[in-house]
Amino acid sequence: MASSNSMHLIVLPGDGIGPEITAAAVAVLEAASDRFDLGLRLEHDIAGYASLERHGTTVRGELLEKVRAADGLVLGPMSTFDYTDESKGGVNPSMFFRKNLDLFANVRPARTYPGVPHHAAQDFDLVVVRENTEGFYADRNMESGGSEILVTPDVCISMRRITRACCERIARAAFRLAAARKRHVSIVHKANVLKIGDGIFIEECRKVAAEFPEVVVDDFIIDAMCAHVVRAPARFDVIVTTNMFGDILSDLTAELSGSLGLGGSVNAGTRYAMAQAAHGSAPDIAGQDRANPFSLILSTAQLLDWHADRLGSATFAAASRAIEAAVEEAVAAGESTPDVGGHFGTAATGAGIAQRVRAMAGTA
Structure with missing residues (x-):
């Protein structure tokens, strides 16, 4: 080291x-x-x-x-x-x-810069914290092989892995970051449909939240969140979510800032x-x-x-x-x-x- x-x-x-x-x-x-x-x-x-x-x-x-x-x-x-x-x-x-x-x-900041035209209704500075090792990613869910199965030439099954351990550690990364920023974490999920997997994700995020009483916590369904960040991105600070949702949401927020070329990204362990x-x-x-x-x-x-x-x-x-x-x-x-x-x-x-x-x- x-x-x-x-x-x-x-x-x-x-x-x-x-x-x-x-x-x-x-x-x-x-x-x-x-x-x-x-x-x-x-x-x-x-x-x-x-x-x-x-x-x-x-x-x-x-x-x-x-x-x-x-x-x-x-x-x-x-x-x-x-x-x-x-x-x-x-x-x-x-x-x-x-x-x-x-x-x-995967930590993806997105912010506006003075003088650079952007696509949002207002200036903003937020960070998407995306879980990076499981979720709807067929190449990282299994010890051997992928998690997409071609049952017949016309039928594919895609599996998503969600574990409490991975949810807990990404939540902790998000809350530690928020504690050093504007003290606000937004949990993004699809628990109205993916009741078990995203239910576990929300539960683990809430458990970690209890250790950070100074941080305000709210949660949003992913489709609603996409609308909210377009309409009022300045209301958000740190957004924590699962792998696929984070991939999509971080590109959206970066583009809202004016360009994907203005968005940094670190993959941290x-x-x-x-x-x-x-x-x-x-x-x-x-x-x-x-x-x-x-x-x-x-x-x-x-x-x-x-x-x-x-x-x-x-x-x-x-x-x-x-x-x-x-x-x-x-x-x-x-x-x-x-x-x-x-x-x-x-x-x-x-x-x-x-x-x-x-x-x-x-x-x-």
Whole structure:
């Protein structure tokens, strides 16, 4: 385990725009390490198409062991939809690491930025905390095989796994986060239909809530919640929900903020965490210096904050805040890609954020 003044990260650039935005994020991480004396050690490797071409698989077994020997992972966007045949090496890297490292909490902030047009009725700042290891995900419910069964060529059965242990730990992650924010947790479910599974989820969330009397708690059915966040997103702080609902809701809230490219994402567990952009690999603009790197940059800030919380390090927490502040300043100054109102390319955007982080004063 790393000390409070060091951190070892594995960096996997990914597919499509992945190498471009990962390079920008690495520049920012290196700037943060220099400015705050973090002692970051970045070890570069490959996954995705580059690994498939070189090694015959998108994720090598030895790569997992390398990540386990580190403190965390920066994963660039992967063309996961194209990886359809695991027998031919087409393993989904995101799923692979989430499952094998037990990254049970997908934490997805969504907020508006001054000067960036958005789709919500008002400015907002919220976080979706999504359970990441079970639910309606056929690739992570079983010890062996998947949880979708083709009964006949015309009949499929999809099974959802819900456990009290997983519900309890995602609820705890949400309430701990809310206690440090605006002290409000909204439980999102479909217990009117999925009475047993979502009933268990609500029960475990309420049990954890009893330990946080200062946090206000309410709950919403998922379809109603989608309407509420469109109509009045500012009323929400931390939203906790199961895997599939969280996947959908976090994309909705990120897009409401103005762009998926403004939403960070960290997949966190007890021992490991993975920074991962909230969007895909966008092969149509790959190599054109047009991709917005903010999502991955903000994800790395979350990764540093996770490390800070795990080790009780004020220095790593300060570095995380500095990156977030630098992004906000860059957006306001138009030093960003055109999709969020700026006039920079990918590389220049990353370099500008790095420069701002190096110039940060009085943050540590």
